[in-house]
Amino acid sequence: MSAPAPALAAPAKTPRKIAVVRMADASGAVAILSLVFGLLLVFFPESFPRMIVRSWQHAQLMPIMMVFTFLLDTCLYLRVAYLQSAKPRPAAAACLGSLPILVVGGLSILLRSALSYTLSAGLPNLQARLAEEILAHTYLGLVSAVFLPFLAIRLLQQLKAANA
């Protein structure tokens, strides 16, 4: 039996490299998010915080934040993979899928305890204080939910590289 002709043989598959995440990839997006949040606070100092507080009161704030940060993290990771012509790593994708939801969920519990703390202190101008606490937690929650998953992936990648 003759050997197959080289032209007819199946082309050898070259393995695609795995996407490597750098903190700078996420930090640019978080910086833009921060600047937009700051500009909204400057140009809509009454209506923007009121909208956030109202959505918190209607229990819509956390689901919106979860969906938003999840989509932003996914887009950032896919963009990194596309720019590097690399394959998205399943572990990183799972991390990006679950961590924003876990972070926002955890910060929601933290916000509840912060509000309980403010309420129990019996301070003057209570409603305004609560609104400012909700506003601060919303901002910090958005930043954390985008930044921390990338930090976790970066640390995991460095750990894996050190063990290899």
Added chain:
Amino acid sequence: MPGWNSLKWLLWISLYLIPVVFLPWAISRTWVYQHGKELHLKPQQLFQRGELGLPSLVLACSVIWNLLQSQLTPHTIALGSVIMGLSGIMAVSVWVETYCRQSSGGDQRPERGWRDSRNLALLVFSMAAVLEILLDRFAKVVGQ
């Protein structure tokens, strides 16, 4: 109506850019002029080892100090300080990593240090601006 009083924090943070970026660049231009050299230095060449990480950490520390002085709940202060501190540490680690990589001769992409430190410095600067705006608003609420 826009909160022009809050805009001062964005301007205040942007003032950091003058001593951090513009002043070293201006000094380098002066040096080139005094010594009659043919050099056209750009900020990315001047900060190619990620030196922007150091002023970012200093700025992060000053914002953490302001957070600790505020009357926000301990939960919010802790969360803000941790996130701000992490960003500052990541920014300064770019500087150290880039220096180590370039000193050991392993860095094949010198533009990477500038890009990483620029993005992380922008993150720290924008977070500092927003946190100062939030602290300013809270101080007004407490003062009422």
